[in-house]
Amino acid sequence: MRTSKKKEERDRLSSPQRQGIPADLAIVSGLKTGDQRAMADLYDRYSSVVYAVALRVLGDTGAAEDVLQEVFLQLWRNPGAFDSARGNLGSWLAVITRNRAIDSLRKRRPETDIEDVVLSTAPDLAGEAERSRAAAKVRGILGSMAAAQRSALEMAYWEGMSHSEIAAKTGEPLGTIKTRIRAGLMALRKSFRT
Amino acid sequence: MSEHEQYAENLALYALDALTGEDREKLAEHLAGCPSCRLELEEFRGDMAVLALSTTGPRPPQRARQRLLEAVAQEQRRPADRSPSRQSWWGWMGWATAAAVIVFAFSLWRENLQIKETLASTAARAAQSIRELEEFRKVAAPILEPEAQRVTLVAAKTPPQPQGKAFYLKKRNSLVFLANNMPALPPQRAYELWLIPVSGNPIPAGVFKPDAHGSATLVNPPIPAGTEAKAFAITVEGEAGSPVPTSPVLMVGAGE
Numbered sequence: 001m002r003t004s005k006k007k008e009e010r011d012r013l014s015s016p017q018r019q020g021i022p023a024d025l026a027i028v029s030g031l032k033t034g035d036q037r038a039m040a041d042l043y044d045r046y047s048s049v050v051y052a053v054a055l056r057v058l059g060d061t062g063a064a065e066d067v068l069q070e071v072f073l074q075l076w077r078n079p080g081a082f083d084s085a086r087g088n089l090g091s092w093l094a095v096i097t098r099n100r101a102i103d104s105l106r107k108r109r110p111e112t113d114i115e116d117v118v119l120s121t122a123p124d125l126a127g128e129a130e131r132s133r134a135a136a137k138v139r140g141i142l143g144s145m146a147a148a149q150r151s152a153l154e155m156a157y158w159e160g161m162s163h164s165e166i167a168a169k170t171g172e173p174l175g176t177i178k179t180r181i182r183a184g185l186m187a188l189r190k191s192f193r194t
Numbered sequence: 195m196s197e198h199e200q201y202a203e204n205l206a207l208y209a210l211d212a213l214t215g216e217d218r219e220k221l222a223e224h225l226a227g228c229p230s231c232r233l234e235l236e237e238f239r240g241d242m243a244v245l246a247l248s249t250t251g252p253r254p255p256q257r258a259r260q261r262l263l264e265a266v267a268q269e270q271r272r273p274a275d276r277s278p279s280r281q282s283w284w285g286w287m288g289w290a291t292a293a294a295v296i297v298f299a300f301s302l303w304r305e306n307l308q309i310k311e312t313l314a315s316t317a318a319r320a321a322q323s324i325r326e327l328e329e330f331r332k333v334a335a336p337i338l339e340p341e342a343q344r345v346t347l348v349a350a351k352t353p354p355q356p357q358g359k360a361f362y363l364k365k366r367n368s369l370v371f372l373a374n375n376m377p378a379l380p381p382q383r384a385y386e387l388w389l390i391p392v393s394g395n396p397i398p399a400g401v402f403k404p405d406a407h408g409s410a411t412l413v414n415p416p417i418p419a420g421t422e423a424k425a426f427a428i429t430v431e432g433e434a435g436s437p438v439p440t441s442p443v444l445m446v447g448a449g450e
Contacts, residue, residue, distance in 0.1 A: 025425050025448045029392075039266045043259055051254035053246050065258050072262055076269065084448050091243030098246055099211060131247065138248040156212045157245055163207050164214065182206035185241040192244055 024089040031079035039076055046090055047072075049131070050097045057101035057158055067101045102160030134192075141191050145184060152177050153184035201231055209238035356408075358445055360387070360426040367419045369399060371412040371426075376404035384433045385410070385444075389417060390425040397421060401435035424448060 027045070030038025050071055054064035071093065075082065082092055142150050152170070155161045163181065167174045201224045207213035208221050225231055354375040361370045371387055379385065384403050388396035400415030425448040429439045 025446065029424050029448060036263065036266050040259075040263060043262055047259065048253050049246070051258070052249050052251040055251050056249040061255070065254060065261075068254055068258060069262055069265065073265060073269070076266055091240065091246075094243045094246035095239055098242065102211065132250070134244075134247045135250055138244060142248060153245070156207070156210045157242065160211065162212045162214045166212075178203055178207060181210070181212070182203065185206050185209075185238055185245070188244045189237065189241045 025084055028079055028082060028084055028089065031076060039072070042075070042089075043072060046093050048128075049090055049094055053094055053097045054101045057098060057105055057160070063104060064101070067097060067104055071097050071100055098157070106160050137191070138188065141188055145187065148172070149180045149184050152180040156181050201228070202234065205231060205234050206238050209235055209242060354408075356445060358387075358426070358428060358447070360447070362389070362423050362426075362449075364420060364422060367417060367421075368414055369412070369417060370414070371400065371402075373402065373404060373410040373428075374408060376408045376410060378408070379403065379430060382433050383430055384435070385428050386431040386435050386439070387412060387415070388427045388429065388439060389421060389423050390427055390446075392422045392424045396427065396439055398435055398437060399426070401431065401433070403433075 023041075023045070027038050027042050031042070047068060050068050051064055054067040054071075055061065058064050058067065074096075075093075082089060142153075145153070148170070152166055152172075155166050155169070156163070161169070163174060163177045166172075167177045170177070201221055204213050204217055204221050208218065208225075213221065225235065356373070356375045356377065358371060358373040358376075361372075362368070369389070373385070376385065384401045386401050387399040389399045390396050397417060398415075399417055400412040402410040402412055404410045425446055427439075427443045427446040429441045429443055431440060
């Protein structure tokens with residue numbers, strides 16, 4: 001029964017049957033033809049995800065709004081950067097936003113071109129209900145991690161610290177930090193895909 | 195630890211932009227030539243999207259939407275976005291000159307082409323056609339022959355995923371569809387392929403049942419001539435197919 005529930009959840013979050021995918025395709029197709037209504041649809045669908053991620057990294061509403069603006073305009077200018085065959089639009093935007101917000105936080109030039117950011121299938125972030133359910137699940141997994149592992153993962157993800165900076169701050173060996181971050185990400189993957 | 199394993203250790207940090215200096219440069223070089231590490235990098239980026247879920251917050255202020263849409267309206271990304279009233283007279287002169295040059299060049303090109311066509315013998319054209327046909331047969335045989343061995347390579351330890359590939363040539367009204375790893379269906383049910391046009395309702399593009407290996411092929415199903423395809427999708431319908439989709443979309447893909 002438990003396995004069946006898990007499967008149901010995985011199917012809902014990760015399978016190609018997601019109801020969000022055709023809408024994403026329509027949006028990307030509209031952006032490619034320069035249709036401004038597609039941009040409005042994109043904003044209405046994903047602005048809350050993009051803004052929440054930017055605000056969590058930057059902690060400042062004005063700066064978060066600037067990143068939101070920049071992320072959406074980048075996709076408007078270069079809609080081909082998102083490959084609809086790999087991953088889904090909401091997840092891709094979340095990763096792009098996190099990267100841009102970290103670049104802004106660290107006052108550095110973007111490290112990675114958006115065209116180069118390709119991600120494997122990840123949860124669909126289009127619907128509020130799916131997002132809340134998945135958010136609760138992710139928080140549960142993070143809560144079950146050892147404090148040192150969660151902390152290393154969050155410092156790298158939300159604060160954009162390099163592994164050497166984390167090692168210096170925590171006094172742990174570089175290899176330990178590396179392993180903790182990798183294992184933390186893999187634990188998230190495992191819980192959503194097995 | 196092998197050199198490859200060392201790179202694999204650093205992939206999570208690379209995905210997070212948390213890898214610096216020489217380690218980052220070396221891994222970037224390695225990634226350029228290592229498909230399995232690139233796949234693993236994509237997996238870590240998928241994990242990053244999962245981690246993004248752990249945060250929720252207030253909605254962006256209402257002005258952000260307006261600000262974005264105003265910025266989009268001002269961007270002149272494509273000729274279609276440009277308002278004619280905002281173009282200067284000199285701008286139109288430039289376009290008019292360019293158009294005249296193109297028309298002139300086109301007329302020269304056509305004249306040249308007509309002369310060449312007159313000179314070319316029918317026999318030479320026929321020989322060329324035969325060569326092209328032979329070449330096409332060579333290329334298409336491994337794809338279309340039922341006894342051809344079909345192998346799809348995926349990352350190790352990944353269960354095979356259903357996959358469909360549609361090859362659509364609008365100008366010839368030609369569509370070839372290949373499917374792999376399709377789950378078997380109950381009796382009297384079949385997969386139906388849909389061409390999703392740029393506007394209007396999905397168009398039926400053939401019904402198929404996968405063989406024992408989960409493979410199936412559709413070649414040139416009847417489709418209205420000249421239909422521009424925005425995407426292709428698959429649903430499960432009755433064996434005879436349906437004029438409209440009656441079940442949720444199982445697979446979908448758009449062209450580049």
